[in-house]
Amino acid sequence: MSDSVTAFAPASIGNLGVGFDMLGLALADVGDRVTARRADGDGVRVAAVYGLDGEPHPYLSADTNQNTASIAAAALWGDKGGQSGLELSIRKGVPLQSGMGSSAASAVAGVVAANALLPEPLATEALLPYALEGEKFASGGLHADNVAPSLLGGLVLCPTVLLPRTVNLEVPDGVSAVLLHPELSVNTAHSRRGLARGCTVEQWLAQQGYLAGFITACARSDIELIRATLKDVIIEPQRAESVKCFEDVRAAALASGALGCSLSGSGPSIFALVEDRHAKNLAVCMEQACRALGIDCQTWISPMDAPGARVET
Amino acid sequence: MSDSVTAFAPASIGNLGVGFDMLGLALADVGDRVTARRADGDGVRVAAVYGLDGEPHPYLSADTNQNTASIAAAALWGDKGGQSGLELSIRKGVPLQSGMGSSAASAVAGVVAANALLPEPLATEALLPYALEGEKFASGGLHADNVAPSLLGGLVLCPTVLLPRTVNLEVPDGVSAVLLHPELSVNTAHSRRGLARGCTVEQWLAQQGYLAGFITACARSDIELIRATLKDVIIEPQRAESVKCFEDVRAAALASGALGCSLSGSGPSIFALVEDRHAKNLAVCMEQACRALGIDCQTWISPMDAPGARVET
Numbered sequence: 001m002s003d004s005v006t007a008f009a010p011a012s013i014g015n016l017g018v019g020f021d022m023l024g025l026a027l028a029d030v031g032d033r034v035t036a037r038r039a040d041g042d043g044v045r046v047a048a049v050y051g052l053d054g055e056p057h058p059y060l061s062a063d064t065n066q067n068t069a070s071i072a073a074a075a076l077w078g079d080k081g082g083q084s085g086l087e088l089s090i091r092k093g094v095p096l097q098s099g100m101g102s103s104a105a106s107a108v109a110g111v112v113a114a115n116a117l118l119p120e121p122l123a124t125e126a127l128l129p130y131a132l133e134g135e136k137f138a139s140g141g142l143h144a145d146n147v148a149p150s151l152l153g154g155l156v157l158c159p160t161v162l163l164p165r166t167v168n169l170e171v172p173d174g175v176s177a178v179l180l181h182p183e184l185s186v187n188t189a190h191s192r193r194g195l196a197r198g199c200t201v202e203q204w205l206a207q208q209g210y211l212a213g214f215i216t217a218c219a220r221s222d223i224e225l226i227r228a229t230l231k232d233v234i235i236e237p238q239r240a241e242s243v244k245c246f247e248d249v250r251a252a253a254l255a256s257g258a259l260g261c262s263l264s265g266s267g268p269s270i271f272a273l274v275e276d277r278h279a280k281n282l283a284v285c286m287e288q289a290c291r292a293l294g295i296d297c298q299t300w301i302s303p304m305d306a307p308g309a310r311v312e313t
Numbered sequence: 314m315s316d317s318v319t320a321f322a323p324a325s326i327g328n329l330g331v332g333f334d335m336l337g338l339a340l341a342d343v344g345d346r347v348t349a350r351r352a353d354g355d356g357v358r359v360a361a362v363y364g365l366d367g368e369p370h371p372y373l374s375a376d377t378n379q380n381t382a383s384i385a386a387a388a389l390w391g392d393k394g395g396q397s398g399l400e401l402s403i404r405k406g407v408p409l410q411s412g413m414g415s416s417a418a419s420a421v422a423g424v425v426a427a428n429a430l431l432p433e434p435l436a437t438e439a440l441l442p443y444a445l446e447g448e449k450f451a452s453g454g455l456h457a458d459n460v461a462p463s464l465l466g467g468l469v470l471c472p473t474v475l476l477p478r479t480v481n482l483e484v485p486d487g488v489s490a491v492l493l494h495p496e497l498s499v500n501t502a503h504s505r506r507g508l509a510r511g512c513t514v515e516q517w518l519a520q521q522g523y524l525a526g527f528i529t530a531c532a533r534s535d536i537e538l539i540r541a542t543l544k545d546v547i548i549e550p551q552r553a554e555s556v557k558c559f560e561d562v563r564a565a566a567l568a569s570g571a572l573g574c575s576l577s578g579s580g581p582s583i584f585a586l587v588e589d590r591h592a593k594n595l596a597v598c599m600e601q602a603c604r605a606l607g608i609d610c611q612t613w614i615s616p617m618d619a620p621g622a623r624v625e626t
Contacts, residue, residue: 019521019525020518021518022518022521022522022525023525157522157525157526157529159518159519159521159522159523159525159526160518160519160522161518161519161522161523162522162523162526162541162542165538165541167526167529167538169529195514196514197513197514198511198512198513198514199511199512199514199517200510200511201508201509201510201511201512203517204512204516204517204520204521204547205333205334205335205472205473205474206472206473206474207517207521208332208335208472208517208520208521208524209335209470209472209473209474209475210472210474210475211521211524211525212332212335212336212470212472212524212525212528213470213472213475213480215525215528215529216470216480216482216528219532225478225480228475228478229475234517
């Protein structure tokens with residue numbers, strides 16, 4: 001058995017616009033890495049947190065009780081009888097407070113790495129509750145729409161009422177996600193506290209109808225039905241104002257062939273779904289609209305069936 | 314071209330518990346029949362309304378402006394240039410104010426019969442807006458969860474925000490619906506007025522999560538996921554009290570293998586979904602529970618892919 005394991009867990013688009021707190025999509029090629037090493041003692045601790053540049057991370061805490069990777073890994077390690085102590089090195093690839101599931105990616109990578117060092121590693125699906133322990137610390141609520149896609153990959157339905165059960169949904173053929181991360185930051189927990197605590201029956205039924213239609217549209221690769229249903233009439237209007245590039249980027253996306261465009265998680269990142277052949281052009285148009293406001297940004301293009309977390313050899 | 318056409322349109326389970334105002338299921342072998350005959354003049358009128366016993370119906374109006382069959386047929390006939398007048402004879406097979414989509418079945422049968430006498434009949438799907446005209450008169454709102462399954466058959470997703478678009482969903486293998494109609498009556502329009510106008514975010518997300526899970530479960534024939542998701546946490550608690558046999562019938566259903574049990578439409582009818590092999594026994598148990606309260610009742614067992622409206626030769 002190896003004494004050191006590195007796991008990668010991808011960033012993700014929480015809510016995916018139409019499915020607040022219950023729908024999430026994994027992103028390809030952007031995520032966090034956690035290396036777990038056996039160590040003296042019997043607890044989990046954080047040895048170091050690095051940024052993408054390989055330097056110690058300027059903001060993130062190496063306090064074991066404050067980092068989602070170690071909180072999640074410790075929950076698993078303590079529960080499943082991990083032998084020895086465990087030391088985690090975290091390399092952040094996901095920007096903080098970006099709406100890209102940064103805290104979830106760390107939690108998932110931490111759990112997946114720790115799991116690989118257990119005497120009897122659990123199946124991937126069984127790791128969800130432990131990863132959620134970390135996410136709960138960061139966001140203050142029990143929702144799996146970043147943790148589940150980061151762990152399992154693809155498009156995941158994960159309503160709180162069904163947890164720990166989640167459902168990997170069928171994704172449409174020929175559709176990609178474009179994600180734009182503007183250089184702004186939004187605090188998820190703070191953003192959640194600002195939301196209204198109720199909605200009208202009309203809002204509920206509209207949103208529920210869109211989600212039900214969207215899931216069916218994805219399973220049938222029905223492009224026009226995706227376009228008709230990828231909408232958020234309850235949460236987006238409450239959050240869009242705090243992301244000052246949102247309206248411009250969204251308008252540019254819809255004018256460039258996006259099937260729909262909304263906030264990723266609580267923002268400030270913005271995502272669009274689009275037919276593959278328009279994806280590159282769409283990313284350019286969204287970037288231009290953002291930069292025109294003097295806001296720097298970065299975009300990623302991802303298939304809708306991006307893989308979830310894995311141990312790297 | 315024939316001068317007389319009879320159309321049958323089935324009863325249906327509105328809401329199907331988990332999808333208030335947006336999910337409906339057609340029932341087999343119970344419905345209304347409308348015979349349309351060319352007549353002098355140029356309008357649509359009701360010649361007669363009969364009950365199942367062949368006698369004139371004791372309650373239903375033969376006033377063309379008060380009957381959903383003629384209102385719906387007239388909307389189509391006027392819009393699409395029906396030649397001559399049209400005389401409708403209506404045979405009610407669906408009990409009134411039963412929660413079985415009685416007004417919708419009449420509206421659909423009326424439209425389908427009239428359509429067959431048009432110079433250029435429309436495709437079935439295109440009849441939905443006309444049938445909705447009749448339903449709107451009866452229930453006071455624009456919701457298609459009875460009209461759409463009665464017209465199209467099977468399990469239909471029909472959120473108001475997507476109308477006139479509807480989606481026939483995949484139904485699970487080996488699952489039947491059992492419907493119990495107790496001898497009680499509930500007025501739909503009145504029942505709607507009593508509903509709360511809002512819900513909490515928690516209620517919205519729970520219900521939306523159940524619906525999303527249920528649709529996926531049906532498409533995958535995932536019996537346990539159907540069991541976990543066939544729930545109504547918002548509307549049923551507001552209506553159950555007014556159907557005095559509900560709690561007993563529901564308890565009997567769940568004890569006899571039902572995957573879920575709720576009100577059909579606004580009640581008083583009660584439906585359950587169940588694996589085919591338990592359907593007959595379930596129907597008996599539900600009936601017994603109802604009769605034990607001194608309430609007479611009738612049950613139907615229906616596959617989930619029952620056909621929609623059709624012209625009878």
